[in-house]
Amino acid sequence: MNQSRPEDTPRTPLTLRNVRLPGTETLLDAQLAESRVVSLRPAAAGAPGSLAGDSLDAAGRFLIPGLWDHHVHFTQWVIQRQRLDLADTASAADVLQLVRGALASGQTASSGVVGYGFRDGLWPDLPTLRSLDEATGSVPVGLISGDLHCIWLNSALQRKLGVCTDSSGLLREGESFAVMDQLQDPAALTTQIYAQTAADAARRGVVGIVEFENADNIGQWPLRTAAGVDSLRVEVSVWPDSLQAAIAAGLKTGDVLDERGLVTMGPLKVISDGSLNTRTAWCWEPYPDVDLGHPHSCGMQTVPIEELQQVMRQARDAEIAAAIHAIGDRANSAVLDAFEALGMRGVIEHAQLLRWEDIPRFARLGLTASVQPEHAMDDRDVADAFWAGRTERAFPLDALNRAGVPLRLGSDAPVAPLDPWVAMAAAVSRSRDGRRAWHPEQRLDPATALAAAVRGGTAGGAAGRGTAGAGHLVRPGDIADLVVVDSDPLGDPAGGRLREMGVAATLLGGRLTYDGIS
Incomplete structure (x- = not known):
């Protein structure tokens, strides 16, 4: 398999005129050719025609490296737009009302109703199979949680798929993933x-x-x-x-x-535990004594550690990297142990709830933390309820950065929007919807957040001193994966305006994939 990255397609040289780099006022011309940034020079005083090839006048806007979302479920993101939106519900009763409305509208698919986005962690009422059946009758209905870790099914859909739940009508973790895979309509995924x-x-x-x-x-x-x-x-x-x-x-990471x-080969993905909203994140201490509807008081270890190490070892020996999902603090401890036992580098996905003593282990073992800051905004109330007294080490982004741990930002779309500006805003502000910042001591500065949102620019400084370095800056010789934005992303230390950052142009290898300037 090809180990090099071929050029996308040859194209005419392009100059981005009158751009600025973040944190600067000097106007520059960025000359692009052969899919790379050839030079950054003071802006030419002459007419556009004096520059080689085509040109695009950025009119003083800011030039940054292209943004990456380091954790996406793309098909789920594609198809969630076609599903009944449950994101604004606050109870089982709210969900049932929306489902009844969808059925009454007559606009539902003949195969049934699929909804997405409920978060039941703080509901005042519990989901039940009986209530869902009463609302839906013989129409197959499946409702997926916002964190993708559980699904609420009525009896009609259970019969159709040959599955069986308890009286809650819920399936969690592996059982729910298997059902979700069957709810995708291939005809809709064009x-x-x-x-x-x-x-x-x-x-x-x-x-x-x-x-x-x-x-x-x-x-x-x-x-x-x-x-x-x-x-x-x-x-x-x-x-x-x-x-x-x-x-x-014969595939290897990077092929x-x-x-x-x-398209390149990436890592092995393994899910080692559940999620906080579903109360299946594997933790050292039990969740509060409430009716969770399942017997796992400390959450769930979804794969035995010996089995996890075995599959990681197979990947390591085949030169395939590993990206391991770990949300609970006990899951993170166990996954760190697995990486250490194998002498293997890789990524821990989420790293959401951590013990203080485990944070320096990430750096010592050469591991990256792939984090989703918007989840902190979604889960803050659930964490305050189910992780009370420990939330200072929930989503500890600054602590990871100060320990020298490379960070990558992502969305886990559709759990959060596929929009790196949302992730950066949450990382910098630790706030949303005008609420007071949640554990503001764990905020990242804008340069660090931006560096963690680009490929090759990772946060986490030498000697444990967090710094973005130059990871947020465009330099000659870089692949011309670039973004032109309306304002300086470093000019808003509080991060409140990052969510609405205006994007004027996006280039992939020097090819415009979005042009809001011309």
Whole structure:
């Protein structure tokens, strides 16, 4: 398999005129050729025609490296737009009312109703199979939680899929993932909707994603880029049930998988525990004594550690990296132990709830923390309820950064929007919707957040001193994956305006994937 990254397509040289770098006022011309930044020079005083090739006048806007979302479930993000939106519900009763309305409208699919986005952690009432059946009758209905870790099914859908729940009507973790995979309508997942969703990401400055969909990413994404889904670079993951096939094919992390050079082989993905909202995140201490509807008082270890180490070892020996989901503090301790036992570097996905003593281990073991700051805004009230007295070490972004741990920002879309500006805003402000900042001592500064949102720019400084270095700056010789934005992303220390950052243009290898200037 090709280890190099071929150029996307040859193109005419392009000059971005009158750009500024973050934190500066000097106007520059950025000259692009052969998919790279050739030079950054003081802005030419002459007419545009005096510059080689085409040119685009940025009119003093700011030039930054292209943004990455380092944790995406792309098909789930694509299809959630077609599902009944449950995000604003605050109770089981609210959900049932929306479902009844959807059924009464007559606009639901003949195959039934799929909803997405409820968060039941703080509901005053509990979901039950009986109440869902009473609201839905014989129409198959499946309702997916906002964190993707549980699903509420009525009896009609259970009969259709051959599954069975307890009296809650809920399935969690592995059982729920298997059901979700069966709720996707292949006819609705057209090349056009993938292309439009990728283009929408480009409009927010995104040039690349790390794909963690539980699917045949290795086979499907090259077909998509060949069919014209070409607005993004995609690093694809492989899950344990497909690992042996990837090894047999001789694939290694970093291999180029498509003719366009847009799709590369990424890591092995393993889920080691659950989520906080579903109260399945594996923790050292039990959750409060409430009726969780399941017997796991400390959450769930979803894969035995011996099995986790075995599959990680297979990946390591085949030169495939590892990205391991760990949310609870006990899960993070166990995953750190696994990496240490194997002498293996990689990424811990989420690193959401941590023990203080485990934070320096990330840096000592050479591990990266792939974090989703917007989850802190979604989970703050749940954490205050179910992790009371420990929330100072929930989403401890600054502590990780000060310990010298490289950070990557992501969304876990559709759990949060596929929009790195949302992630950066949450990381810098620790606030949303006008609320007081939640544990503001764990905020990142804007330069560190921006560096963690680009590929190659990672936060985490030498000797434990957090610094973005130059990871947020464009330099000659860089691949021309670039974004032109309306204002200085470093000019808002509080982070309140980052969510609405105006993006004027996005370039992938020097090719415009979004043009809001011309």
